[in-house]
Amino acid sequence: MSILQVHCNGLHNIRDTLSHLVHQSLFFHTECTKDHLLKIALFDFDWMKVGRRLLVSEQNITDIGRDEPNESNRRDAVLMMWQRQKGSSATYRVLAETFEQLQYCEIAKKVKEMEGKK
Numbered sequence: 001m002s003i004l005q006v007h008c009n010g011l012h013n014i015r016d017t018l019s020h021l022v023h024q025s026l027f028f029h030t031e032c033t034k035d036h037l038l039k040i041a042l043f044d045f046d047w048m049k050v051g052r053r054l055l056v057s058e059q060n061i062t063d064i065g066r067d068e069p070n071e072s073n074r075r076d077a078v079l080m081m082w083q084r085q086k087g088s089s090a091t092y093r094v095l096a097e098t099f100e101q102l103q104y105c106e107i108a109k110k111v112k113e114m115e116g117k118k
Contacts, residue, residue, distance in 0.1 A: 031088050032095055034080070036114045041076035043107045045099070051078035053098045056085065 051061045060081050068074040083090040092115040099108035 030092050030115055032083060032090050032092055034083070036111075037079040037083060038076060039114070040095070040107070040111060041072060041079055043075075043104075043110070045075065045102070045104050045107060047071065047075040047078045049102055050075075050098060051082070053102060054078070054082040054086075054094070056081050 048061055048065070051064070052058075056078055061078065064074050064077045064081065068077050079095075086094075092111055096108045096111040099105070099111060
């Protein structure tokens, strides 16, 4: 292999790495859409644990539990409350990491997949 080939291969690898980093950077800073939050609420997870991990206040969690008639509505309400409270900081990264920390790895994977399908 010539020096030129090694150099070009090195640049190719650097370009791939940079492309990957840019993609990851976009993923990490993209705000969740309401449509995706509604879809995520259909998955089976403990809405109170997720809400607490997302730093939704205890008062809001209590209100959601009292006011919403079923688990699906409660999951939806806690995710929407989180988005209202955090605004542009309510990102796919934060949500995926929250699900991973709570051992909902399949949901975390789906959250990551949704980001690319905005």
